[in-house]
Amino acid sequence: MNTPHTAQDRPGSPPRGLHRFTRPRPPEPERCELCGADLTAGHRHLVDTEHRSLACACPPCALLFDRPGAGSGRFRTVPGRVLADPGTTPATDAWNALHIPVSIAFFFRNSALGRPVALYPSPAGATESEIDPAAWDAAFAGSALAELLEPDVEALLVRRAGERSDCYLVPVDLAYELVGRMRLHWKGFDGGAEARAELDSFFGELTKRATDVPREAEHR
Known part of the structure; x- marks a missing residue:
């Protein structure tokens, strides 16, 4: 007699206990590229003047490099004015x-x-x-x-x-x-x-x- 398969061991389904690894994973949260802190939407950016690139920044890091000459001038906080x-x-x-x-x-x-x-x-x-x-x-x-x-x-x-x-x-x-x-x-x-x-x-x-x-x- 054929034994009916359950939802967890049905042919083609993932082994029991592995379902959490097969579900779509939420995107990784953005992090400050200086200290690694989680970032919220609308976060500020820094200009890396050595590599001519932009870096995402948390509020404390953005405030730190908002001061002239901070960090030997390599990073500069992007202002918000238009x-x-x-x-x-x-x-x-x-x-x-x-x-x-x-x-x-x-x-x-x-x-x-x-x-x-x-x-x-x-x-x-x-x-x-x-x-x-x-x-x-x-x-x-x-x-x-x-x-x-x-x-x-x-x-x-x-x-x-x-x-x-x-x-x-x-x-x-x-x-x-x-x-x-x-x-x-x-x-x-x-x-x-x-x-x-x-x-x-x-x-x-x-x-x-x-x-x-x-x-x-x-x-x-």
Whole structure:
């Protein structure tokens, strides 16, 4: 007589006691890359200036490296401010001199290289472009946002539409987030409709979050 199989020893089922290893496991929680503490959503980031990378940080570590010169200056906490300035609008000739092949890019001052660097979205992620310092000066001379830009940790994010430019000073991790979102939705040669919609959504969120550049900075 055939013996009926139970749910635990049915052919093809895992041996008794191994069920917990065959169930889908929840994703590992994110941890601070300096001290290993668990992180919550919306945690802050540090810039590793030696390796030109971002590191996730818990509140105490972010606060520690928010002080100038902490940790010999290798790590710097990314600020949270987003500033807007309608006066920061590179002229078409000045923009073309930067040799950016697309209508959107972000720029930051790299302290290790001693010069500004440009990056722009592409299907492969962030593509870096070298900038002639003279071209940078021509494009952003007199810009309050460029004057306020903190090296390594903040970026000028520029989006052009014809003769018009929208320019924001943003945390550098936010600029990289945009590149990641664009890459996720990128289709075809020019990004496609989904990527453009994601770009519109991102800048809509940015407009709501941004504050005007401080008045005293406009007269530097």
